[in-house]
Amino acid sequence: MTDTLPIDADLEKSIRAAGLRVTAPRLAVLTALQSHPHTSADTIYADVEARAPGTALQSVYNALSDFVDAGLVRRIQPAGQPMRFEARVADNHHHLVCTSCGHVEDVDCVTGEAPCLHPADSRGFAIAEAEVTFWGMCASCRNPAVS
Amino acid sequence: MTDTLPIDADLEKSIRAAGLRVTAPRLAVLTALQSHPHTSADTIYADVEARAPGTALQSVYNALSDFVDAGLVRRIQPAGQPMRFEARVADNHHHLVCTSCGHVEDVDCVTGEAPCLHPADSRGFAIAEAEVTFWGMCASCRNPAVS
DNA sequence: CAACTATTTTGAAGCGATCAAAAGTAGGCT
């Protein structure tokens, strides 16, 4: 079986299920997200250009925004860096962000059920989501190839 | 005693202790941060204008940046919103951010020692800091005064 | 296939933050 990643037919279904029209830009964007998790709009745009030449950058933003609204894609926005997007939305995982190069990696929450994600005093807030970000230096930034 | 908030003399000491020169813009910025926690550079600028007329916006950014580098101030950057700054740096607390109005509140970590702040697999990262943000709707955004 | 509406495109503007160089000033030293 080769269905390790959703194939186009599945992507099309996802888009349709979200109540959105299936268009070339949207398919291209969603496909790009499968192969490159945690990418910026810019990088996605480059990838989309290859799959659907002539697609406008604005359409990439549109598609991403629509997907986020529809819950198909998650938007993460590390401080001081452009937005990044990922297709992994089902589970509640967190992110390691490199303060040097901006590289992002997924981390599953150690405790599964996220114990500290329910603050004692929510100050009248209706909490919708808890986000955990770990800041540090990634392996390659710590160990640049010595020349 | 009226020393509920650090007074100017203390602020001056803090700045000096950080190895920075004491200037009017810096004092004004640090003072503004005492009274208005979680404010954006813009808001701080407005406050500073009153205390030290003629101060440039750039100087506010400079001062804030220097303070952050020196560890006197913490920079928080909620997704989709301008940077905010707070003078509370000693303890490890987290933030509630209103998705509607952007209002930020402090929350102390329930468990004190932040159990989920040590991911099982750090993927080669040298983790410097863990940041927890709760997203939701604040009380006033949930309950707008019924007209 | 026609019509309606969502979506894409194009071009531009907006915003917050940052850069760069010149003018000014705090703090140490004599």
Next chain:
DNA sequence: AGCCTACTTTTGATCGCTTCAAAATAGTTG
């Protein structure tokens, strides 16, 4: 006290990312 030097402020411009707006295009339903 006054000078000197390095650090800060100021001024003005610029930059990158994202969003806005209106016209053109294309997907979907009946």
